[in-house]
Amino acid sequence: MPSQFFGLTIGYSGLVSAQAAINTTGNNISNVETKGYSRQQVIQKAADALRTYTSYGMAGSGVDTTAIEQIRNAYYDFKYWNNNANLGEYNIKQYYMKQIENYFQESEKVDGFTNIYDNFYTAMEELQKNAGDSTVRAQFLSFAGNLTEYFNEMNTDLVKLQEDTNAEIKNKVDEINSIAARLTTLNRQINVIEMTGSVANELRDQRALLIDDLSKIADVEVKEIPIYTTEGGTELSGANKYMVSIAGQELVNGYEYNTVECVARSHKINESDAEGLYELKWSNGLDFNLYGGNLGGELKGLMQVRDGNNEEYFHGTIASVTNDTITFENLPDYLLDLNKTRLPESGILNVGAKQFEYTGWSFDSTTGAYTFELDLAPGQTTAGITGKGGQIGKEIDYMGIPYYQSQLNEWVRSFAEAINEIELTGKDQYGNPAGVLFIGKNSQDHDHPFDFSDYTRGQTVTSSSQDTYYKLTAANITVSYDMIKDVGKLATTTNDKQGESAYDLLTEMKKVKTDKDKMTFRGCSSQEFLQCITADIALNANSANTFQSNYENISNSITHQRLSVSGVDNDEEAISLVKYQNAYNLSSKMIQVMTELYDQLILRTGA
Template structure:
């Protein structure tokens, strides 16, 4: 026989179920713009019949079984994989753009323009080799060439230092995210075992993995390691970076870094001391930009462009000095170098230390415009030879000085354009994946508003049923 108050019990269950659904809907709406929040849904079921009444089984209403977050783990995995590629491409594209700004192009702010001014000064001096004004102009043009190379080298060196600091920052971030993920793993398993909700904790963990995936390539796996008391799977989550496990359930491995003689950071695993090689993400981009020399199929990073500028400075200065030293200055001096190394510890001329010789800086009469083969120190034979040298296509093997500079600019421009194009494509791809994730786990205010109306109607109906049963019981009691 059914309970005397079965109707009231059933209606009360409906009231509580609808109230819980309204609370979840309200929570979803309030978190519609919360980053990383996953839409939650109420799972309810009908309570089985408790008794037989006049030969019929009568149900006992409804009850909430759980409140779960809606996520698609496969889409998350795909997002994490592609996010690493986007992080790498974006970092390279941004840095190559900065290198372009430093080296310049073919406009007035480029080395080509500075060389053109230097050549013009040489032409003017050739036209009037005894003029102190043209000699001073050539000295200043030579200073401009040297200072331009010095400045570009210093700025590229600073960019390399920036990339090196990014390596350190990335390692610190990886360690922090790994520790936080491991802590959340422990909290989630404890909460799951006790029957508590883990939705918000899982959202926090997913958001941390999102952040981690842009820094280094990430692979996430879920493994069933047993059964919980309620019969559900006991799941362990692990995270790998560059093929090595960094988080195994509640345990996080840490990376460490150390500086070499140049102040560059190398990365290793803290517990084993084994070296760590990044294979994706912002960290790999920073390492490629910092270390890429362009040799043996290496990435053409900042060292490549520094080496190219050093080669230009060394080749140009040595060739120019050889011809200049063979000529005579206005004061009859000879054997004078025009360019020299500003580094007292090295005689090798580089873009960083290239400067005019002290002799030329102190006395422009020592600029060797005259040829030893001619009488008089005010002829222009040697200056004509220097002009011819700068126009030679064999100074750099297969091109002039300007050809060499233009090849550097062209290589950089091609690399930068390719990186920007690939970044744009990858960004679109990642955005599409993230949109698919949002369509599954994101909160739709329109959908939640519809749910609000639905659950409110159910709540009101249950409340009305309680009023009806109250009247029924009151009438029955009065009759008795």
């Protein structure tokens, strides 16, 4: 039969269990506002019964407190992390599309393209009334300057925005590396504790909170694998290997982690790109898959805003090679119009796993072929690449900053060419052949701007080194220096014999505004430029707003589901507190009763 003091032991086990439950409830209440904290509960079970060797068989031996576990549902965690990546992506897109929308916005206080363009043609009409007046000529050139400055400023704003996204990518990379280091530290601390048989609840909460933060930056995949005492054995050691991947590549593996590095590009991918945009690499030398479908999160949003080209990038099939050239054919239609090209004059060609540095290129409009001049590294050869595909940059299905820069460049090239072609048919006030009205600033040689002297309408072969409209961008378009210095060099007529007030050239220039035969932009007239751009922006902005709102609602719903499981509820904990207090009081009462029994048994029996 059991010991006479067996009841005291049972009562004591109840006290210990109730005390643990009260302490755990108090811990829950204390952390009700702690971010990431998961509600904990005491796991109890009936203690092993004892054989009594009596007719009634086994005797219960009280209660065992086996563990203090956190209440958490991994399914909701995974749902939250997956949705958080989408929310992070569209938060970024929403923010930056709002910035781009503001740049192109017109208001009563801020003159946009429409007002500036209309003022240019209003000044042209005034010049028609008095073409020989130098003051009116200067005023017209001033309004022409306002138009070029508008495009200069728009490009500056977009480049600054691209630099901002680039800097934010660097910040996100630093954040990823910091989280990875903290995760490995927590992995070690958790295993040290749990190998003793305990559960590191608070540390696990901290680790899950870090994954919450990481999941907003990039798509995450988390695995936790138990470690056995021996290879192939069945006995658990208590330790686990915790692994985290982002963008489909390993970030954390137990106690080790990889870091991501930002490496500034040595060459531009798009002609109007900001300098020093970052490519990402792993510390182990592998490329970080920045453009892969598994990226997600804020990094994906930043990458698409910074590099988005609406799938318009250079790619084609290599038709032929020489020792130092590569010729591409079978190109997309948008590459056959040099006004639309965004190719930098020099850069990197990717052919499979090979990279070739090129120093220039030429385009043959009769064959639709591009030929790149190569600067081969020692031992590098073009052998064996004919028939293969090559590209510059990546296909990115998003209208990001490079897309809007290319739209600006296309318009100014088409507009400047249309106006200049008319101006070149005229004579200035001195009877000399007129020069171009719009030129391109030359950052390498200010005194020798691009005046397109190497360009002839209809020419079949154009080289990137030639002075053609390829050199003109929204960043460098300006009004002729010579005309600014001497307004008499502005031609308003094709025949100076008609007098200095003749304006037949101005009549032709006015047609550029509305006549699609003079100039067309995306199938529209030149004055419809802003409508085309704002339609693109509205499409992107509305998409970002809609998806951001949807994913935010989903996030709120999942967060509510998570909290319904793991969150601390004050009312529920208050009930638990009373419940465990009563359990403690009952166990105390039992011990009191047993004390009285022992007192009777020991001190008074037989007295």
